Amino acid sequence: MAERGGDPGPGDIPATYGRQAKSWDAGRSRALFERRWLDRMSEGFGPGATILDLGCGGGEPIADYLLGRDFALTGVDIAPEMLELARRRFPRAEWIEADMRGLALGRRFDAVLAWNSFFHLDPAAQRAMFAVFSALLAPGGRLLFTTGPAAGIAIGRVGDEQVYHSSLSPAQYAALIEANGMAVRAFVAQDPDCAGHSVWLARRAA
Structure with missing residues (x-):
C-alpha cells in the first residue's frame, strides 16, 4: 500500500509496521551494535534514570539493554502490534501507543531516544519535532537519534513492503538542535562502528 497510489509516504508508516510487526521483529538484529551510542547517551546515569524510547518497536534489543541497566523505560510506538510484543516481553516497563508528533506526557526525561x-x-514534521524533543527532556537531558547522512528521501523495506524515509541536511539538524535549547555533543555520518547508521547525540541546556 502507498499514499495516493504511488510511492509510500509517512502516512503509510503505522499500517505498514502493523502488518509487518512480526516479520520486522524476527529480522531485527539483536547484536546490539547500538550499544556504544546508548552508553554515551546514558553516561553517568544511575538506576532509575528515566528514558523515553520513541518508536520502541518490540523492545529488542534496545529496551532489553536499557532495562537490564535498571533504567526506568517508557516506550512509545504508533503500531499497537509492536507494543504487544514489547509488553509481553517486558511487562515492568511502561508502553504507550502514540504518535511522536506533538507528544506531550506531562513529564520530562533524563534521555529521549x-x-x-x-x-x-x-x-516538516522532523523540523517540528525538535521543540517536542526539547519539551520532553529534563534540564541537562540527552537526545539520541538517527537520520540519513544527507538531505533527501529514500524508500526502504519493512518485511516485504516498501517504507518511506526522509532526512534533512546535517547543517539543518545542527541548527534545529541549537534553536531549541540543545547543543550537539556528537554526530557521525554512516558510523562504521554502528552498522552504517548516522547518529546524533545532543544535550538540553541545564
Whole structure:
C-alpha cells in the first residue's frame, strides 16, 4: 500500500509496521551494535534514570539493554502490534501507543531516544519535532537519534513492503538542535562502528 497510489509516504508508516510487526521483529538484529551510542547517551546515569524510547518497536534489543541497566523505560510506538510484543516481553516497563508528533506526557526525561524511527517523518514534521524533543527532556537531558547522512528521501523495506524515509541536511539538524535549547555533543555520518547508521547525540541546556 502507498499514499495516493504511488510511492509510500509517512502516512503509510503505522499500517505498514502493523502488518509487518512480526516479520520486522524476527529480522531485527539483536547484536546490539547500538550499544556504544546508548552508553554515551546514558553516561553517568544511575538506576532509575528515566528514558523515553520513541518508536520502541518490540523492545529488542534496545529496551532489553536499557532495562537490564535498571533504567526506568517508557516506550512509545504508533503500531499497537509492536507494543504487544514489547509488553509481553517486558511487562515492568511502561508502553504507550502514540504518535511522536506533538507528544506531550506531562513529564520530562533524563534521555529521549529516537532510533530508526524519527526518520520516517516528512521534513516538516522532523523540523517540528525538535521543540517536542526539547519539551520532553529534563534540564541537562540527552537526545539520541538517527537520520540519513544527507538531505533527501529514500524508500526502504519493512518485511516485504516498501517504507518511506526522509532526512534533512546535517547543517539543518545542527541548527534545529541549537534553536531549541540543545547543543550537539556528537554526530557521525554512516558510523562504521554502528552498522552504517548516522547518529546524533545532543544535550538540553541545564
